[in-house]
Amino acid sequence: MPPRRHLMSFPIYMALPLLAAGLYAYGSLYFKKAFEHDISVIHTFVVTSWAMAIVFVPLVFLDPLPAQPRWVVRPILCALLFFGGHWFTFAAIRRGDMSIVVPAMGTKAFFVALTAAFFFGKSIHPGMWIASILVAVGISILNQSDQTRTQGISIPVILTLFSSMCFGSCDAAIQAWAPEYGARGFMGTMFLIIALFSSVFLRWADQPLKQADRDGMRALVVGASIIALQGTLVALSVVAFDNATGVNVVYSSRGLWSVLLVWWLGHRFQTQEPRHDRRLLATRFLGATIMMAAVALALWAS
Numbered sequence: 001m002p003p004r005r006h007l008m009s010f011p012i013y014m015a016l017p018l019l020a021a022g023l024y025a026y027g028s029l030y031f032k033k034a035f036e037h038d039i040s041v042i043h044t045f046v047v048t049s050w051a052m053a054i055v056f057v058p059l060v061f062l063d064p065l066p067a068q069p070r071w072v073v074r075p076i077l078c079a080l081l082f083f084g085g086h087w088f089t090f091a092a093i094r095r096g097d098m099s100i101v102v103p104a105m106g107t108k109a110f111f112v113a114l115t116a117a118f119f120f121g122k123s124i125h126p127g128m129w130i131a132s133i134l135v136a137v138g139i140s141i142l143n144q145s146d147q148t149r150t151q152g153i154s155i156p157v158i159l160t161l162f163s164s165m166c167f168g169s170c171d172a173a174i175q176a177w178a179p180e181y182g183a184r185g186f187m188g189t190m191f192l193i194i195a196l197f198s199s200v201f202l203r204w205a206d207q208p209l210k211q212a213d214r215d216g217m218r219a220l221v222v223g224a225s226i227i228a229l230q231g232t233l234v235a236l237s238v239v240a241f242d243n244a245t246g247v248n249v250v251y252s253s254r255g256l257w258s259v260l261l262v263w264w265l266g267h268r269f270q271t272q273e274p275r276h277d278r279r280l281l282a283t284r285f286l287g288a289t290i291m292m293a294a295v296a297l298a299l300w301a302s
Helices: 004-009 011-036 041-061 070-095 098-120 127-144 155-181 183-204 214-241 244-251 254-269 278-301
Strands: none
Touching: 011 041, 011 070, 011 098, 011 214, 011 244, 011 254, 041 070, 041 183, 041 214, 070 098, 070 155, 070 183, 098 127, 098 155, 098 254, 098 278, 127 278, 155 183, 254 278
């Protein structure tokens, strides 16, 4: 009779990152709605940063960092990278369609591999180069489906690539540094720094947060809460089941979810996404599928 723990090897726990992927795409719809109510990127970043801080900061008490200045430098560097990633993400969603932006975020896996190789001495598997070709194809399809571009590559795609570069570098740094510090304390400290740093930018907002559009703020708070929840699910699935590769492959399905949700629920959010153009959404679904295949190959090769 197999041991009881053998049951945990079944992929039923992959429902957690799958749910997180769907929640990310769903939360992005609320961000898009908030932006269409003239909520600024600054307000979006501040509210989302504090929502995630509320979730992760208590972990510091479970795994506190040593009270020495040098132990804070690396969490600060990761916080700055995460800050840049979120900033570029919100700027991309504000300017472009989420059915383009979210699938393109799958490029993060490649920046993780490149950063790990060039800065932390990790080797690059030959399969990564094949995956890179798939990424180029997927990005090309998504880029061609962007109706807002005039020539060359679209601005939302460029912003998303910068976002992936920041997030990928942050993930690689966390993987290299967090074990030395204690993962829970490192993450809690990082998100506290992000929240405090984001608040500084409120002075450059177009208007005080309390004067923002009420419907837009409601959408923003809901979206930020959903993003914080999905972040918790991803962290839980990685820590509890020790299968980061499988979790990230499933989580990359958020690109597919984004296209499906725009088609299915876009009218309820009254967004300006081209949900009625089935041919256009089908093209984006193809691009998202190729991107997910590339991510799966990249993670297998990493």
